[in-house]
Amino acid sequence: MTRTLRLAVRQALHEQRSFWRSAEYALFTFALPLALLLLIGSTTATGYLPDTHIKAQMLFVPSIIAFGVIVAAYVNLGSKLATLRHDGVLKRIRTTPLSATAYLAGVLGSTAATTLAITACTGMIGWAAFGVVPRPAGLAELAGGLLLGVVCFGSLGLALSSVARSAESAAPIANASYLPLAIMSGIFDPTFSVPHWLSVAIGLFPVRALAQILQQGYTPAAHVVSVNDLLVLAAWAAVGIGFAVWRFRWH
Amino acid sequence: MTETVARSAEAAVDAAGQAVSRPEPRPLAIEVRGLMMNYGARQVLRGVDFEVRVGEVFCLLGPNGAGKTTTVEILEGFRQRTGGSVRVLGLDPAAQPSRLRERIGIVLQECGFPRQARVAELVDMWRSYYRAPRPLEDLLAVVELTTDRCVQVRKLSGGQRRRLDLALALAGDPDLVFLDEPTTGFDPESRRRCWAAIENLRALGKTIVLTTHYLDEAERLADRVAILQAGRVEISGPVRQVARQAGVPTRISFTAPEPLRSGRVEPPPDLGITLRGEAAICYTANAAVALRALLAWAAANDLGDLDDLAAETPTLEDAYLRLVTGGDQ
Numbered sequence: 001m002t003r004t005l006r007l008a009v010r011q012a013l014h015e016q017r018s019f020w021r022s023a024e025y026a027l028f029t030f031a032l033p034l035a036l037l038l039l040i041g042s043t044t045a046t047g048y049l050p051d052t053h054i055k056a057q058m059l060f061v062p063s064i065i066a067f068g069v070i071v072a073a074y075v076n077l078g079s080k081l082a083t084l085r086h087d088g089v090l091k092r093i094r095t096t097p098l099s100a101t102a103y104l105a106g107v108l109g110s111t112a113a114t115t116l117a118i119t120a121c122t123g124m125i126g127w128a129a130f131g132v133v134p135r136p137a138g139l140a141e142l143a144g145g146l147l148l149g150v151v152c153f154g155s156l157g158l159a160l161s162s163v164a165r166s167a168e169s170a171a172p173i174a175n176a177s178y179l180p181l182a183i184m185s186g187i188f189d190p191t192f193s194v195p196h197w198l199s200v201a202i203g204l205f206p207v208r209a210l211a212q213i214l215q216q217g218y219t220p221a222a223h224v225v226s227v228n229d230l231l232v233l234a235a236w237a238a239v240g241i242g243f244a245v246w247r248f249r250w251h
Numbered sequence: 252m253t254e255t256v257a258r259s260a261e262a263a264v265d266a267a268g269q270a271v272s273r274p275e276p277r278p279l280a281i282e283v284r285g286l287m288m289n290y291g292a293r294q295v296l297r298g299v300d301f302e303v304r305v306g307e308v309f310c311l312l313g314p315n316g317a318g319k320t321t322t323v324e325i326l327e328g329f330r331q332r333t334g335g336s337v338r339v340l341g342l343d344p345a346a347q348p349s350r351l352r353e354r355i356g357i358v359l360q361e362c363g364f365p366r367q368a369r370v371a372e373l374v375d376m377w378r379s380y381y382r383a384p385r386p387l388e389d390l391l392a393v394v395e396l397t398t399d400r401c402v403q404v405r406k407l408s409g410g411q412r413r414r415l416d417l418a419l420a421l422a423g424d425p426d427l428v429f430l431d432e433p434t435t436g437f438d439p440e441s442r443r444r445c446w447a448a449i450e451n452l453r454a455l456g457k458t459i460v461l462t463t464h465y466l467d468e469a470e471r472l473a474d475r476v477a478i479l480q481a482g483r484v485e486i487s488g489p490v491r492q493v494a495r496q497a498g499v500p501t502r503i504s505f506t507a508p509e510p511l512r513s514g515r516v517e518p519p520p521d522l523g524i525t526l527r528g529e530a531a532i533c534y535t536a537n538a539a540v541a542l543r544a545l546l547a548w549a550a551a552n553d554l555g556d557l558d559d560l561a562a563e564t565p566t567l568e569d570a571y572l573r574l575v576t577g578g579d580q
Contacts, residue, residue, distance in 0.1 A: 018366075018367045018368065021367040083366075089365055091362055095357040095420070096380040
């Protein structure tokens with residue numbers, strides 16, 4: 001067990017090194033959320049939420065944190081694994097005694113580290129540029145949301161890498177699956193509103209659920225703490241893990 | 252049945268006293284008995300038998316679709332067999348794949364590397380997957396990549412990549428190494444270096460199981476070969492004996508002396524000598540007997556030394572073609 005853990009940590013460090021060395025991944029993963037944060041945060045997401053004294057950025061900054069989680073854990077991990085599979089690297093790893101558990105734990109650990117880094121950057125910029133900080137009592141929501149978010153979207157990323165037939169199709173599939181949801185969930189516009197039926201439908205997906213949990217970490221006024229959001233994330237995590245276990249392929 | 256053929260052939264060789272004196276036979280690294288594999292209704296392996304001794308270079312030959320890859324994948328623990336018994340380093344690969352993988356190294360065909368990695372870094376990463384890895388410098392030296400240690404993997408040439416494949420397979424200091432078509436698509440120089448690396452392995456005492464399409468490669472590297480066809484081992488044994496076992500005759504030729512050509516001297520009986528222009532040719536299963544008879548005949552008829560006398564022992568390629576194409580040569 002300790003050996004598995006040691007191997008997982010080592011694998012995570014290795015993945016981190018290769019992540020930072022790979023300019024396209026690192027740039028895309030970091031630049032996209034941070035650029036959107038600054039652009040939208042200083043233009044459309046200014047002002048106050050309707051009928052409240054809450055700055056729109058109090059919702060927007062945690063929304064971008066959620067966006068960062070999705071990019072790093074879902075899009076990035078899914079397309080990376082699809083590429084490794086396509087290149088035959090996974091097949092090669094399977095010839096060694098390294099267990100699937102240790103390997104995947106390492107890969108997910110590295111993803112968690114990347115997510116944490118994006119979250120920290122987003123939070124810092126949110127504070128420096130917009131004066132928005134999490135509320136001290138909301139750190140539990142933030143930490144819990146991040147953890148659940150990484151597990152949920154990470155496992156969905158694993159599932160995605162197994163669904164994609166080729167390395168090339170993984171990123172487009174990832175983008176096509178989360179981007180419409182992200183827009184409809186108001187990730188890029190805190191005042192975005194949709195018809196009730198659509199809102200109910202979107203509530204079934206993990207994007208808005210994650211954003212709302214993280215928003216709780218910034219301001220309690222936006223929503224009531226929703227058990228539904230937790231359940232939705234947990235359910236999708238279970239779906240992702242189940243699918244990944246069922247369908248994960250080494251080649 | 253195949254086994255019986257192989258055994259009796261070996262016994263025959265022993266009886267003829269041609270086999271080198273064998274000390275204590277080395278223990279078995281691999282033992283395969285009656286191995287069966289079905290994919291659905293299709294029978295891919297129909298009772299494969301062979302064994303590989305410790306320290307041996309064993310080559311599995313056969314046309315595409317003969318079952319080579321399936322056999323090797325079963326030995327490596329990647330595939331569950333339908334029937335028969337398999338022991339690899341004393342373990343059942345189907346039951347204990349992870350224990351087995353500590354002790355074997357596998358070079359697959361067409362396997363990629365992480366795109367950003369550098370040579371030494373990647374080898375070191377692979378070493379960490381094993382409990383008792385081989386020293387890094389050692390690994391780089393065996394595959395002649397010491398001077399390329401800091402090169403990014405994607406900048407390596409095809410031959411260098413193949414040798415890196417080998418270094419990764421050796422990272423855990425395995426007792427047994429599987430090489431799947433190690434030099435396919437190589438230029439002669441890269442092949443030579445890859446062969447040198449494999450010879451290095453042999454010198455380290457590793458047992459090697461090789462599959463290849465190149466018969467010269469098998470002939471050059473292997474101690475023993477097995478030819479697989481349609482899910483069975485058609486023939487197996489030491490490289491030199493396989494051709495004989497396959498029933499490919501030795502070709503004896505010499506320049507026919509004038510008296511023979513003009514018909515003044517009868518050819519020796521029972522040798523079946525045919526004349527093709529200046530050359531006299533005969534085929535025999537026992538070169539020594541035939542040569543003795545030939546020289547006695549030459550002396551008796553006062554023909555002197557037979558010019559250009561040559562005995563061509565059958566090659567592995569002759570045996571292979573005869574078995575696989577049913578070739579009549």
